[in-house]
């Protein structure tokens with residue numbers, strides 16, 4: 001699969017608009033379908049705002065926007081698609097039904113990819129007639145600024161389609177990583193949520209405040225994570241030291257197989273985080289804007305530093 005392609009994105013939300021932006025910026029034609037007109041109406045404004053946050057100049061922004069077409073008819077949206085990326089709500093039945101509908105109108109050769117966060121790709125694709133061209137592509141928010149895309153195979157996925165997807169993602173500047181088994185949470189979310197579980201437990205147990213947890217991560221291993229992954233770090237300090245540390249600490253870490261009651265209580269009390277002004281921490285509108293700006297600026301600078 002080479003040259004400029006017809007890419008279709010399903011869902012014009014947070015992830016869909018960023019996936020569309022990524023392919024349009026690289027010169028591909030992108031059609032975006034959404035089940036609700038509101039998402040399509042604001043799509044181009046949303047893409048334009050994200051391009052601005054990335055520091056893209058007006059000329060490149062305008063060119064990128066010309067390659068994006070909002071489309072309210074699913075059959076039309078996928079009719080000529082080489083690849084479909086689904087970024088609709090995280091509901092298994094909705095995604096399964098959506099792919100059945102896509103299969104009825106998309107070309108037989110079209111690769112079908114779901115951006116689910118944690119639903120097994122096998123669950124989403126099991127009703128398809130041709131399951132060989134179906135796989136997972138797990139992008140990270142913001143999808144136009146975070147390089148990683150996990151590419152997940154199922155027991156049915158054709159090797160050639162997996163290779164095509166990996167090459168396509170690399171060609172638009174992403175960092176594709178293969179996930180060889182369709183496990184819940186893939187690689188990144190398993191690692192991330194292992195840490196979040198312990199972070200919540202530390203606060204729940206009165207060891208420290210939520211602010212302290214974040215400060216410890218930000219000011220310590222968070223600083224080196226983008227150049228030193230955990231297993232390179234284990235090799236750096238030595239597998240013998242790693243073993244000694246784990247022998248002494250593992251038994252003390254949270255290993256409950258369900259979400260913490262502390263987290264459940266926050267949700268029950270309506271402390272939903274930034275959207276309600278309070279979660280683990282309290283947030284003023286200024287604090288929230290500050291975090292968003294700092295994340296965007298940090299990601300932009302990292303791109304230059306890590307080149």
Ligand SMILES: NC(=O)c1ccc[n+]([C@@H]2O[C@H](COP(=O)([O-])OP(=O)(O)OC[C@H]3O[C@@H](n4cnc5c(N)ncnc54)[C@H](O)[C@@H]3O)[C@@H](O)[C@H]2O)c1
Pocket residue numbers: 010011012013014015016033034035036039086087088089090091094098115116117118138139140141
């Ligand atoms: N938000 C994240 O950080 C993140 C990261 C990785 C993966 N994901 C996954 O990406 C997917 C989309 O998440 P999001 O954060 O972009 O959600 P979102 O709510 O911002 O966007 C979802 C969009 O899908 C549209 N939609 C609803 N029903 C639809 C249908 N039947 N067909 C097509 N579109 C439909 C909605 O109108 C909305 O515009 C989810 O599976 C989510 O788990 C999210």
